[in-house]
Amino acid sequence: MVSPGKPMRLEPRTESGRSIWIVAPLAAIGASFLVAAILALIGGASPFSVFAAVINGAAGTQFAFLETLTRATPLIFTGLAAAVAFRAKLWNIGAEAQLYAGAIMTVVLGTGALPLPGPVVIPMIMAAGVMAGALLLLGPTWLKTRFGVDEVVTTLLLNFVMVLFVSMLLDGVLKDPMGLGWPQSKRVVADATLPKLVQGKRLHLGFVIAIGAALVVWFINARTTFGYEMRAVGFNPRAARFAGIPVNRVMAKTALLSGGLAALAGVSEVAGLKGNLTLDLSPGFGYTGIVVAMLAVLHPIGVIAAAIFVAAMFVGADAMSRTVGVPTYIANVMVATALLTMVTAMLFTRFRLRLS
Amino acid sequence: MSDSSDTSDVVLRLSGITKRFGPLVANDAISLDLHRGEVLALLGENGAGKTTLMNILFGHYVADEGTIEAFGVVLPPGSPKAALARGIGMVHQHFTLADNLTVLDNVVLGTEPLWRARSRHAKARGRLAELSETFGLAVKSDARVADLSVGERQRVEILKALYRDARILILDEPTAVLTPQETEALFATLQKLVERGLAIIFISHKLHEVMAVSRRVIVLRQGRLVAERKTSETDRHDLAELMVGRAIPEPKVEPISLGSVALSLQSVTLEGEGHPRLQDVSLELHGNEIVGIAGVSGNGQGALAEIISGIVAPSGGTVSLFGQPVRHFDPARMVAHGIARIPEDRHAVGVVGDLSLEENVISARYREAPFSRRGLVDWKKVREFATRIIADYDVRCPGPQAATRLLSGGNMQKLILGREMAREPRIILANQPTRGLDIGAVGYVHQQLLKARGNGAGILLISEDLDELLVLSDRVVVMYRGRMSPPIARSDVAIRHLGLMMAGHGFAGQAHAA
DSSP states (O other), X not given: OOOTTOSEEEEEOSSOXXXXXXXXHHHHHHHHHHHHHHHHHHTTSOHHHHHHHHHIIIIISHHHHHHHHHHHHHHHHHHHHHHHHHHTTOOOOOHHHHHHXXXXXXXXXXXXXXXXXXXXXXHHHHHHHHHHHHHHHXXXXXXXXXXXXXXXXXXHHHHHHHHHHHHHHHTTTTXXXXXXXXXXXXXXXXXXXXXXXXXXXXXXXXXXHHHHHHHHHHHHHHHBHHHHHHHHHHHOHHHHHHHTOOHHHHHHHHHHHHHHHHHHHHXXXXXXXXXXXXTTSOSSHXXXXXXXXXXXXXXXXXXXXXHHXXXXXXXXXXXXXXXXXXXXXXXXXXXXXXXXXXXXXXXXXXXXXEEO | OOOTTOOTTEEEEEEEEEEEEXXXXXXXXXXXXXXXXXXXXXXXXXXXXXXXXXXXHTTSSOOSEEEEEETTEEOOTTOHHHHHHTTEEEEOSSOOOOTTSBHHHHHHTTTSOSTTTGGGHHHHHXXXXXXXXXXXXXXXXXXXGGGSOHHHHHHHHHHHHHHTTXXXXXXXXXXXXXXXXXXXXXXXXXXXXXXXXXXXXXXXXXXHHHHHHOSEEEEEEXXXXXXXXXXXXXXXXXXXXXXXXXXXXXXXXXXXXXXXXXXXXXXXXXXXXXSOSEEEEEEEEETTEEEEEEOOTTSSHHHHHHHHHTSSOOSEEEEEETTEEOOOOXXXXXHHTTEEEEOSOIXXXXXXXXXXXXXXXXXXXXXXXXXXXXXXXXXXXXXXXXXXXXXXXXXXXXXXXXXXXXXXXXXXXXXXXXXXXXXXXSEEEEESTTTTOOHHHHHHHHHHHHHHHHTTOEEEEEOXXXXXXXHHOSEEEEXXXXXXXXXXXXXXXXXXXXXXXXXXXXXXXXXXXX
16 A cells, blocks of 8 residues: 655566666675775775775785685685575574584584594585585474474574574683683594695685585575475475475475575684684584675675675775774674665665655 | 545545555556545455555554554555554454454453453443444354354454444455355444444445445555446446456356266265265266356255365265265275365365476376386476466466466366366366455356366356356255255356355255245
8 A cells, every 4th residue: 555645666677677686786785885885984994995994905916815815715605505595485593503513513523523534524525514504494493383483593593502602612621732721622633634726825725615605595595496496485485385295304305505605604613724623613614604695685606796895804804994994893884884775775676766 | 424535424535555566566556545434445456455455554564655644644555453452343254253262352352451350341341242232243142253154253253342342344345255144234333333423344345245245446456446337327347347347248157958967966965074964975976067056155955066076075975976885985996986176275175286287287196107107207298288277277477387376266266177187087086266356267167167168068066156156057956054945046046045045044844944
């Protein structure tokens, strides 16, 4: 119903515009820079020097660019995890917990328990990590399909359970006896470490695996019956069920895929970058993955771009705050603005604004 | 009968009303007069602009152009309050009553200041009694609205308008939810209202009702006023052509010999919350046969459709397909058994609106060759199939990759029909297959159902449209409170009798005080 007397209103579009898919991300980036410019002025710096410092810090040198890709790696995994789940309307907010599940498996198997060469042990660790993350999401999904328990609540709360569980392990069975009392695990052995892509830099094989994972998800979405099932169930579970699509089974498979992808973020961070498990392994990669997925409008290839954008903002803002002196929080604001703009822009793929 | 050129008794005048929604012109320069003491029928297909026009009149929408005068005074646009104050009352298709309040509370609601309403209830009660006496609108003023039948609720809606001194009453598709008896009672009430000088706009797309109740008919088509007729000088055929804009062929039902039993239900029951949704329902459906299921909506038709669609399993009794009892109720299995299902709610259940047409045509068959092999979808084959359905069933759309939600109701139904008929089904469950469709699309659906009948399919047709049931069905059963009447051959069906059965007459232990 249209309410009279309002200066503007939304009307449903009768056709889908294509240009919006290009305009929306550009508008999102533009808006985030605009808001950042205002904040920079308030912070007493010239917006241009802030932008220059952010861009320089994120991509200005080979070191900076590789650092951005390193930071993007876990975000691609968690972004894919959210994109896959959200497409099927399975609201997995628990990527953080699944990430830690993958990390735990990495240190359990990678710190000397399997005396095997790298090409054997690394796939085994990845498989174990994927299974741990997948099973972790299967529980809440079963509760959702069987009893109607809201998975937003259960997956979110499991994040805290998992962090406490990791804390318990790091003060107990997984504690490094040589760690001078710090709550950290033993280091992953050389054979279980993901090789570096560039000698002497931090970028590691995990980045390539993340790109591969995005391509696999894209293939699943575009070409397989499972991808079709996830779309149908996500858009209209009633109609999907009526048509004979096994909705609960599709949900369970989606959970396994999503949880597994999130766990790979943990495997890749421990085996590729940090070398051991600590409580600060993830500065909220699981949650940031949700932002990445939304920025990418749930498209797996878009996830790669969105993860690099978000990583660049954070890496660039770190460097910027060192040179210009504006706090790094500006990166949070920019990412948040981009997200809000993107979500608003997506509204206009379905509705048009009319001024009366 | 007064002369329509006489302007002294014009109570409502719409001049040049135009309303656009984006590129769509919902109302195109519509002008009309309503006279004191007449029922003016507003006839048109879905999407012709009837409801938009009335929403403008009542102030829900603001017209882009044009003015409205009630009793010689121009109404301010976009103000339902002003419309009410000028004596315009509207009874919506979907009632706007508070279920948890009594009839009296509902009628009084909004007419009194918030405090000390209680003290005036005695007066309100007297006024309500007087109104319901005068116009033959019997309601129990202290009953909760939630406990009332649909017909009673409609009476409350009308009383609500009368209580607010409505002199002009707009009824939007008022008979859509009524039994034939309730419809007759409504018409008698409308007669009394106009005798006392009210003016009524009666919106409908049902021709026989328009013929029965109105003095003048205005026909809308694609937002334009295409014709105005005195009811006494026109007939159903003429009106149907005006409404659609071309001649309408009547469906022809050829007599045909019955095939073997395709679907049989023996003493099927389905428990619901509190009361059973189906009680001891038995039915046999043969090949080459259409069995019509009549009944006021919500009397077990939905439960029956859910069981045959495989959504729920019956709590008792046996469902057999081609002589084999069904043990596992599951939509995919029912589809595999050769049942085509046209669901009641095409938007919510029939299609996934956000998926493309080609994705929707394989929703029940995506696991089968040639549409997929080893878990990989062959989109080329899918597109060929979708393109064929679009062509064969005349689905008007931008192409197989367009989003399905953008289709009109008729085109969406054609897509569903094409999808279901492509399997050459042996049993078809058609639940309200023509609801909300325009006459052209209705004719098309009927043709397709009859063609399937000719090809040997058994068809279970659930419909609230008695005309449709009587034209298409070989046999008719009536459902009432979860029970099913024995079948009646079409030649033995009398509409009046059917109406009584729909109100519960003849059902064991259900003698209904109508």
